[in-house]
Amino acid sequence: MLDGLLNLLPAELASLIRSLPASVLGGLEEIRIRQSRPLEIGHAGGFAFVTAAGTVSDDPAAGYRPTAELCARLLERITNHSLYAMEEELRRGYVTVPGGHRIGLAGRTVLEGGSVKGLRDIGAFNIRVARDVRGAAARLLPHIADRARRSLMSTLIVAPPQQGKTTMLRDIIRSVSYGSWPMPEARDWPARKVGVVDERSEIAACVRGVPVFDVGPRTDVLDACPKAEGMMMLLRSMSPELLAADEIGRPEDAEAIREAAHAGVPVIATAHASDLQDARGRTAIRGLIDEGTFAAVVELRRRGAATAFRVVRPIPAAREPTGLAGGAGAC
Amino acid sequence: MLKLAGAILVLLSGTLIGFRQAARYADRTAQIRQLLHVLQRLETEIGFGHTPLPEALERAAAGAAGPVAALFRRTAERLREGGAAVRDALRAAVDEGWSLTAMREPERSAVIRLGDALGISDREDQIRHLRLAAALLQAEEAGARDEQARYGKMWRSLGFMAALLVVILML
Known part of the structure; x- marks a missing residue:
């Protein structure tokens, strides 16, 4: 499941995530990408910043900072190079990519008649990793x-x-x-x-x-x-x-x-x-x-x-x- | 005898060169026309169909032929393979296949500039960019048609005439 998601990310970001310790990857829940700010992941209920060396750290200053160019490429890939076809998704603020992972977006909103029409200048992504746990409901x-x-x-x-x-x-x-x-x-x-x-x-x-x-x-x-x-x-x-x-x-x-x-x-x-x-x-x-x-x-x-x-x-x-x-x- | 054969060869090749040059003018006009068709189709796919870009490019390419269609088909392939951004994919396809077309620099830069904007903005903006590129190409098409009328005929006779001159000098 994770592989499909990582293939969607730009190569440098994917390899950075892949190089994380297996214990972190196993419990990965969120990947938060904010332009020019440290890359954050959420795992097993906690959070951490990812350093350029592929380790986790609690210190934001040590975090790897995605560039504007990388964010632009990420946006292009998650929208299948078709931002124009994503108006409904942009209005709602998230895109669901193959594999069921939801990617939340934040940026500058575009208003029309006082209500949100869409987003532009998207600079923050929250990738929520979808998990499929068989037997999760057995006790319930x-x-x-x-x-x-x-x-x-x-x-x-x-x-x-x-x-x-x-x-x-x-x-x-x-x-x-x-x-x-x-x-x-x-x-x-x-x-x-x-x-x-x-x-x-x-x-x-x-x-x-x-x-x-x-x-x-x-x-x-x-x-x-x-x-x-x-x-x-x-x-x-x-x-x-x-x-x-x-x-x-x-x-x-x-x-x-x-x-x-x-x-x-x-x-x-x-x-x-x-x-x-x-x-x-x-x-x-x-x-x-x-x-x-x-x-x-x-x-x-x-x-x-x-x-x-x-x-x-x-x-x-x-x-x-x-x-x-x-x-x-x-x- | 040998001289005669040589003369015929020179005449023949001269005429061919002339015709080829003339054909390049005709090709350029035709290919710009095709490019315009592709853009129009893209505008429909993007503006009304909400078709994802790789598919839109492929459908648009299906309406054209030869090297012009190949440009867009290659771009779509690159996008599907994953990795490349639209601008890089289109640029690479142009670098690869442009020499097979009869089009010139202004058309090339219009296509490349379009690639910088394709797929990364909302619908209205996409349509604006497509129309801008189409307007540029239309201007080029008018110029190309002009040149075709003026130089096309000239090249056709020039090739033969030049060959004739060489033959006369040779004999």
């Missing part, structure tokens, strides 16, 4: 299983950025799609058809419509589609038994999730929030939680290399008759 699945329907119940996964939400969601999708239920009582549960609305191309990392990540044999992916519209499209056309979407939050997302839930299709979604309380602060999500559309809310927390989770039932009796009243664990 028993807590969100809907035993009556032999499927999952509608679940909202909340966590601040960089806690492994998307990785968790991807493994849930994969497990359900393969029918590899980890619970002993679920041995004869069937694999389920999963519909994924992958607005940011992060879950499945589709390249020309074909997922790069293994999201399971019974999974259909609507790539780069707005979530609300995509969920309705999938409901109508692909008869999913489970819907999945990343980073919900807009009122129309909530409406679509409600629609799916009423159609009997559970929805697994993620949202940016530090915990349940925080998530309830967002109007659209609060509605979904309070009316019991989401039968379970999972809070994720990184503990070093592992991810701990806590399952909360906002309305214990909402949907799941036999479930546990709450659970905690780590995976």
Whole structure:
């Protein structure tokens, strides 16, 4: 996975990253490139600067400083030499490259009628390395299983950025799609058809419509589609038994999730929030939680290399008759 | 007998040289025309199709022929191989293949200048650069057509005449 990403970087930058110690590379999460400022990496929850010799240091002054020319070349490569075709991405502030890695961009914004139209003079890149962890959801699945329907119940996964939400969601999708239920009582549960609305191309990392990540044999992916519209499209056309979407939050997302839930299709979604309380602060999500559309809310927390989770039932009796009243664990 | 054969050879080659020179003028006009077509196609692909540049270059090249198409096809190949920036890729393709075209320095610099801007700005800016290059080339095309009319005919007769002169001097 990392090799594909490094091939996308200009040669000198790629060789610098490659020369990092294996222990750092193994836990690499972010590569932050800022023009004329020290090159920074995020790994295993911490951060460090990369020196020109390919070692890590806590001292910013020792860091390797990417030149303007290198940044220009990097931008050209991540946009496939086609900045003009990236207007939507520039408006949103990130580009997703093959392999599902998201590259956040910062620079000078271009405004039109008071709203952001795009970016120019891009001088900062944040490359988020996408990870595919098989079995990441194995400990979580028993807590969100809907035993009556032999499927999952509608679940909202909340966590601040960089806690492994998307990785968790991807493994849930994969497990359900393969029918590899980890619970002993679920041995004869069937694999389920999963519909994924992958607005940011992060879950499945589709390249020309074909997922790069293994999201399971019974999974259909609507790539780069707005979530609300995509969920309705999938409901109508692909008869999913489970819907999945990343980073919900807009009122129309909530409406679509409600629609799916009423159609009997559970929805697994993620949202940016530090915990349940925080998530309830967002109007659209609060509605979904309070009316019991989401039968379970999972809070994720990184503990070093592992991810701990806590399952909360906002309305214990909402949907799941036999479930546990709450659970905690780590995976 | 030998003299006659020699004279015929000289006449023949002189005429050929003249025709070749005349053809270069015609080729230059035709190739500038092709270049303009390529730019127009690029403008469509970039402005309306949002086509990624390597693909846009290839499609645009498909509308042209010979050395002009090769310039853009090579550029696209270099981009696909990875590594090169557009300006370097186009420059390398021009360095490699320009001598096969009949075009001259003004056209070359217009292409190179376009390469400096291609792919690295928003749509409107790309279209502006493409139109600027097209305007420059149109001016060159008018000049080239002029020269073709004036010198093309001249070279055709000049080659034969010069050869005739040599033959007369020889005999």
